[in-house]
Amino acid sequence: MPKKVGVLALQGDFEAHAKALERAGAEPVLVRTAEDLKSIDGLVIPGGESTTMLKLLDFMNLKDPLREFAREKPVFGTCAGAILLAQEVRNPAQESFGVIDLTVDRNAYGRQIDSRVATIHPAPEFGERAGAGDVEAVFIRAPIIRRAGPAVKVLAEYEGDPVLVEQGRHLVATFHPELTQDSRVHKLFLSKL
Numbered sequence: 473m474p475k476k477v478g479v480l481a482l483q484g485d486f487e488a489h490a491k492a493l494e495r496a497g498a499e500p501v502l503v504r505t506a507e508d509l510k511s512i513d514g515l516v517i518p519g520g521e522s523t524t525m526l527k528l529l530d531f532m533n534l535k536d537p538l539r540e541f542a543r544e545k546p547v548f549g550t551c552a553g554a555i556l557l558a559q560e561v562r563n564p565a566q567e568s569f570g571v572i573d574l575t576v577d578r579n580a581y582g583r584q585i586d587s588r589v590a591t592i593h594p595a596p597e598f599g600e601r602a603g604a605g606d607v608e609a610v611f612i613r614a615p616i617i618r619r620a621g622p623a624v625k626v627l628a629e630y631e632g633d634p635v636l637v638e639q640g641r642h643l644v645a646t647f648h649p650e651l652t653q654d655s656r657v658h659k660l661f662l663s664k665l
């Protein structure tokens with residue numbers, strides 16, 4: 473039986489994540505209500521616009537159910553999702569769920585050159601768990617992780633800043649692994665379920 477993995481589908485590039493999860497061997501479930509959270513083994517919070525996502529989470533009464541879900545099951549946040557999962561958000565400051573002990577600055581690569589594709593070299597541990605070799609990382613108005621707490625393990629960096637990290641069962645990427653055909657980052661998340 474493939475694992476059922478939810479993708480928060482209020483806003484952002486949730487369709488691309490659903491396809492990436494399929495490629496990685498999971499069964500994606502689009503999540504829009506608290507009820508949808510009940511049937512899934514893990515949840516992806518996609519990229520998009522974190523302020524808008526927060527408003528929609530509030531509107532759908534999903535904030536508390538999401539907090540409770542993260543207490544028990546793995547959550548994977550990419551870009552805007554990473555911002556929502558962080559402990560502290562700056563530039564500007566914004567509410568977040570504090571699921572991973574990170575301080576992030578939003579839109580930190582600057583306005584003019586805000587999106588780029590980079591080759592990153594993950595730590596050997598990433599290779600052992602997900603498959604060896606470089607990863608192509610697509611950054612779109614990405615946040616930068618300025619602080620990672622002692623419980624956070626850095627799996628990949630770009631220009632000296634962490635871009636793929638985990639804390640226990642949770643995973644965060646500041647880039648968009650769903651926008652390439654390489655499914656190793658999603659497979660790594662599935663291995664945590």
Ligand code: GLN
Binds near residue numbers: 521
């Ligand atoms: N800049 C967006 C934010 O602050 C995140 C961008 C993205 O998810 N690609 O929410």
